[in-house]
Amino acid sequence: MLELSRVTAGYDRRDPVVRDVSLAVAQGESVGLLGPSGCGKSTLARVAALLHRPDAGSVTLDGAPVRGWRHSAPREQRTAVGVVFQQPRLSADPRLSLRELIAQPLRSTGRRREVAERVGALASEVGLTEELLGRRPHAVSDGQLQRACVARALVLRPGLLICDEMTAMLDASTTAALVAVVETYRAESGAALLAVGHDRVLLERWCERTVRWAELGRQGERAGAGSGAVSGTGSGTGSGGR
Numbered sequence: 001m002l003e004l005s006r007v008t009a010g011y012d013r014r015d016p017v018v019r020d021v022s023l024a025v026a027q028g029e030s031v032g033l034l035g036p037s038g039c040g041k042s043t044l045a046r047v048a049a050l051l052h053r054p055d056a057g058s059v060t061l062d063g064a065p066v067r068g069w070r071h072s073a074p075r076e077q078r079t080a081v082g083v084v085f086q087q088p089r090l091s092a093d094p095r096l097s098l099r100e101l102i103a104q105p106l107r108s109t110g111r112r113r114e115v116a117e118r119v120g121a122l123a124s125e126v127g128l129t130e131e132l133l134g135r136r137p138h139a140v141s142d143g144q145l146q147r148a149c150v151a152r153a154l155v156l157r158p159g160l161l162i163c164d165e166m167t168a169m170l171d172a173s174t175t176a177a178l179v180a181v182v183e184t185y186r187a188e189s190g191a192a193l194l195a196v197g198h199d200r201v202l203l204e205r206w207c208e209r210t211v212r213w214a215e216l217g218r219q220g221e222r223a224g225a226g227s228g229a230v231s232g233t234g235s236g237t238g239s240g241g242r
């Protein structure tokens with residue numbers, strides 16, 4: 001489903017934060033990526049979500065190499081990945097109501113006719129009332145806004161979901177509710193999951209497999225020798241992540 005092979009990425013080519021790392025997530029598989037704060041997890045998650053162009057290495061989605069990032073990514077690749085970020089306020093347009101926020105990917109891909117049914121169904125799954133759907137981000141709590149961001153990430157029925165510290169600012173009951181929404185969606189759709197974070201207990205409970213950041217450079221080797229649940233990266237791996 002997702003194959004990151006020998007990816008180097010960052011904000012300064014002379015000093016990249018992600019160095020020569022490889023990671024593969026098979027179709028339908030859930031993988032937790034664990035690492036300390038600042039190691040580069042979010043940067044790698046953004047590369048996988050086609051939001052950040054790597055300086056080197058390759059990314060393959062559903063067998064097709066990714067050649068464009070952000071707005072230059074082909075629509076079918078962009079819409080195949082749903083993303084939830086740690087801080088919903090940074091990713092949510094403050095001018096939109098929660099209803100519009102959830103519906104926006106459908107509108108921008110010309111699927112307006114699905115809006116009423118799909119937004120209604122997702123709102124009830126994530127636990128947002130009609131009244132909350134009419135409010136804008138400034139008038140809801142972080143947890144309520146994150147519920148809307150999860151609904152938005154699922155609205156196009158992606159084959160891969162990337163959750164970057166999705167629950168870091170949530171209480172235990174909202175965390176459990178949103179993890180359950182993601183897992184219900186995965187059970188119905190067969191979607192794969194890459195969940196990034198530093199909460200080992202949560203990720204080990206949530207995901208079928210967890211990988212530590214320090215092990216990332218060896219993913220290709222492990223996939224070749226392992227259970228077959230993970231597809232190989234297709235090349236030898238380098239010196240590993242930081």
Ligand SMILES: Nc1ncnc2c1ncn2[C@@H]1O[C@H](COP(=O)(O)OP(=O)(O)OP(=O)(O)O)[C@@H](O)[C@H]1O
Binds near residue numbers: 036037039040041042
């Ligand atoms: N837009 C940016 N410009 C310059 N440097 C950045 C930018 N975003 C992140 N960094 C730096 O890149 C490094 C890795 O950041 P990143 O957010 O990928 O780490 P992380 O493992 O996700 O951390 P956390 O768990 O704290 O979210 C950090 O040193 C950070 O300061």
